[in-house]
Amino acid sequence: MGNSGQKQPGDGSNGLQWLIWGLFSAVLMMAVLSNALFDTRTGPSTVPYSVVKKLIRDGQVVSADLQEHAIVVTTSEANAAKVEAFRAVTPAQGDPELLPLLEQHNVEIRAEAPAGVSLLTYILPWIVILAVYLWLQRRMMGNIAGGNGGLAGGLLGGRFSKPSATREKVIFSDVAGQDQAKKEVAELVDFLRDPQRFERVGAKVPHGVLLVGPPGTGKTLLAKALAGEADVPFFSTSGSEFIEIFVGVGAGRVRKMFEAARQAAPSIIFIDELDSIGRTRGTGLGGGHDEREQTLNQILAELDGFAAREAVVVLAATNRPDVLDPALLRPGRFDRHVTLNLPDKAARRAILGIHARDLPLEDPADLDVMAAGTPGFSGADLKNLLNEAAITAARRNGQRISRDDLGEARDKVMMGTVRSLAIRPEEKHRLAVHEAGHTAAAYFTPGADPLYKVTIIPRGHALGGTHMLMESERHTLDEAYLRGQLVTLLAGRSAEKLLLGTVSSGADDDIRRATELARSMVARWGMTEGLGPVDLRQSEDHPFLGQSIAQPRNHADATAAQVDAAIIDLLKDAEAQAVSVLTEHRPRVERLVASLEAKETLTFDEIRQCLEPDNKVTPLKRPKGGREDAPPDL
Numbered sequence: 093m094g095n096s097g098q099k100q101p102g103d104g105s106n107g108l109q110w111l112i113w114g115l116f117s118a119v120l121m122m123a124v125l126s127n128a129l130f131d132t133r134t135g136p137s138t139v140p141y142s143v144v145k146k147l148i149r150d151g152q153v154v155s156a157d158l159q160e161h162a163i164v165v166t167t168s169e170a171n172a173a174k175v176e177a178f179r180a181v182t183p184a185q186g187d188p189e190l191l192p193l194l195e196q197h198n199v200e201i202r203a204e205a206p207a208g209v210s211l212l213t214y215i216l217p218w219i220v221i222l223a224v225y226l227w228l229q230r231r232m233m234g235n236i237a238g239g240n241g242g243l244a245g246g247l248l249g250g251r252f253s254k255p256s257a258t259r260e261k262v263i264f265s266d267v268a269g270q271d272q273a274k275k276e277v278a279e280l281v282d283f284l285r286d287p288q289r290f291e292r293v294g295a296k297v298p299h300g301v302l303l304v305g306p307p308g309t310g311k312t313l314l315a316k317a318l319a320g321e322a323d324v325p326f327f328s329t330s331g332s333e334f335i336e337i338f339v340g341v342g343a344g345r346v347r348k349m350f351e352a353a354r355q356a357a358p359s360i361i362f363i364d365e366l367d368s369i370g371r372t373r374g375t376g377l378g379g380g381h382d383e384r385e386q387t388l389n390q391i392l393a394e395l396d397g398f399a400a401r402e403a404v405v406v407l408a409a410t411n412r413p414d415v416l417d418p419a420l421l422r423p424g425r426f427d428r429h430v431t432l433n434l435p436d437k438a439a440r441r442a443i444l445g446i447h448a449r450d451l452p453l454e455d456p457a458d459l460d461v462m463a464a465g466t467p468g469f470s471g472a473d474l475k476n477l478l479n480e481a482a483i484t485a486a487r488r489n490g491q492r493i494s495r496d497d498l499g500e501a502r503d504k505v506m507m508g509t510v511r512s513l514a515i516r517p518e519e520k521h522r523l524a525v526h527e528a529g530h531t532a533a534a535y536f537t538p539g540a541d542p543l544y545k546v547t548i549i550p551r552g553h554a555l556g557g558t559h560m561l562m563e564s565e566r567h568t569l570d571e572a573y574l575r576g577q578l579v580t581l582l583a584g585r586s587a588e589k590l591l592l593g594t595v596s597s598g599a600d601d602d603i604r605r606a607t608e609l610a611r612s613m614v615a616r617w618g619m620t621e622g623l624g625p626v627d628l629r630q631s632e633d634h635p636f637l638g639q640s641i642a643q644p645r646n647h648a649d650a651t652a653a654q655v656d657a658a659i660i661d662l663l664k665d666a667e668a669q670a671v672s673v674l675t676e677h678r679p680r681v682e683r684l685v686a687s688l689e690a691k692e693t694l695t696f697d698e699i700r701q702c703l704e705p706d707n708k709v710t711p712l713k714r715p716k717g718g719r720e721d722a723p724p725d726l
């Protein structure tokens with residue numbers, strides 16, 4: 093994000109390369125062939141030199157054509173009816189006998205200058221090859237503003253534009269939330285506006301700032317806002333643009349870019365996707381990493397080369413700080429780290445507010461509902477949500493964007509568009525049973541997140557979904573809540589077992605998530621009696637990717653077995669609990685199944701109507717608090 097419209101590696105340039113190499117070899121082959129063609133001149137038949145000499149001695153030759161390396165003789169029979177020509181290659185050493193012999197036999201001698209065309213024939217292919225080579229080099233470097241030019245650049249002069257800066261209009265108030273990050277970056281504004289002030293007192297201002305955060309959290313936006321606030325030129329590139337085929341081109345680009353930024357100082361350089369060049373050196377797969385290493389070294393050299401008074405700030409963005417080469421993080425380089433987080437509810441509301449400024453909303457209060465119902469959404473996702481909502485409104489020819497448009501857009505962004513998937517009736521029934529199980533369990537579990545809606549319309553990868561609404565953030569999770577989560581997660585499967593007598597593969601994801609959660613409860617949070625508060629994790633969670641990085645386990649096999657047993661216990665307990673809740677309320681659950689099957693999507697009010705005794709809807713007793721990163725759908 094943030095660099096759309098710029099050159100991405102691999103977009104068709106592969107095809108272009110093949111084309112170039114194809115052309116190249118075609119020309120080469122033509123050259124070889126043409127040489128061969130012009131050498132084997134047709135006409136006279138080629139014979140050994142001794143044969144030609146014998147013909148001369150025998151007096152059969154009437155004329156001889158002396159060429160540079162060959163002799164062509166024309167013979168005539170006594171009656172001159174048949175004229176024949178023979179060609180022989182003359183010995184490299186020369187033959188002093190030849191001329192006297194020809195004169196002796198009265199042969200007409202012709203000596204021709206070598207044909208001009210043959211010289212051209214030899215040189216022309218090489219000219220073509222050189223031209224293709226130069227063109228190829230230019231192509232490769234053409235799109236790179238400020239490549240160091242290499243061979244072709246030196247020969248053909250600079251078609252490469254200088255790195256160009258933009259003037260950004262974005263300011264800090266366009267960045268919602270991220271208060272801490274904004275504060276840290278804002279300190280640089282004064283430095284960029286008035287570097288002398290800092291120089292006078294010998295203050296060292298950081299030149300390299302690393303913006304760390306998940307995709308779409310506004311790293312690019314924040315960098316632009318800094319440029320906008322300080323009103324300085326903004327040089328923007330992406331790490332992937334530095335990786336080129338010719339070693340040294342990327343490094344040259346870096347040099348050019350820093351040069352331009354220094355000239356334009358005070359200024360800002362922004363390098364997106366720093367991890368694509370800044371990976372730990374010498375860990376790539378296979379060879380061919382010279383280019384990246386050179387580029388990285390060049391960046392390090394440029395960072396080191398900053399004099400304290402040079403008012404150039406380099407901002408780099410990454411969502412993989414763990415893979416960065418440690419050299420990049422040393423003092424004097426990217427030594428200041430600013431972390432951007434996924435927005436919490438208030439920040440989501442603010443982001444929605446910023447991007448909905450110019451949108452005709454039916455009711456601005458809908459944005460509060462959306463902010464509550466979009467945990468885990470990044471700023472970019474929220475922006476996208478509003479755009480989808482506007483599109484939905486336009487499609488139905490509405491004047492304003494309604495709450496339904498927003499809800500539809502939210503589901504679309506979260507889970508992909510509605511899939512027109514042919515679902516067999518019995519499958520649909522099972523789906524309704526499964527989702528009704530989740531929904532009922534969530535409804536009857538005290539302290540669970542409030543329900544938002546339930547649907548059996550397939551979207552993206554999910555076949556159905558039970559959506560919970562997060563009302564406010566929760567930063568710690570108590571055990572009862574987590575056990576309730578396990579029950580809710582497993583209740584889909586329990587409902588299938590209870591009402592249909594069999595289970596299906598539909599619970600695959602539920603079981604995986606329940607197991608993960610149970611493992612955390614046991615191995616991280618010490619929520620089992622037998623094991624107690626010991627960190628028994630087998631792997632470290634990656635801060636952003638949600639992935640586990642394999643690590644050696646440092647506890648005994650017996651303990652590992654205990655962990656497994658505790659996890660199984662937790663899950664079995666939860667399942668039993670789910671079955672008991674569903675059994676207790678079975679008639680109401682069945683009512684929910686029927687209603688869900690008929691309507692396919694039920695709102696919270698409709699869910700409540702099914703699940704209250706005798707359809708008597710009692711005043712809402714909503715549990716307090718929701719959880720920020722709770723599973724939004726089950």
Ligand SMILES: Nc1ncnc2c1ncn2[C@@H]1O[C@H](COP(=O)(O)OP(=O)(O)OP(=O)(O)O)[C@@H](O)[C@H]1O
Pocket residue numbers: 093094266267268269270305306307308309310311312313314364409411443446470471472473475
């Ligand atoms: N905090 C925010 N306030 C307002 N808008 C935001 C915020 N975060 C993201 N956005 C919107 O999302 C879009 C994408 O954000 P941006 O490109 O800055 O993210 P990024 O962190 O650089 O992502 P990536 O890592 O994918 O490059 C921006 O155009 C911006 O409009």
Ligand SMILES: [Zn+2]
Pocket residue numbers: 526530584585598599602726
């Ligand atoms: Zn499920």
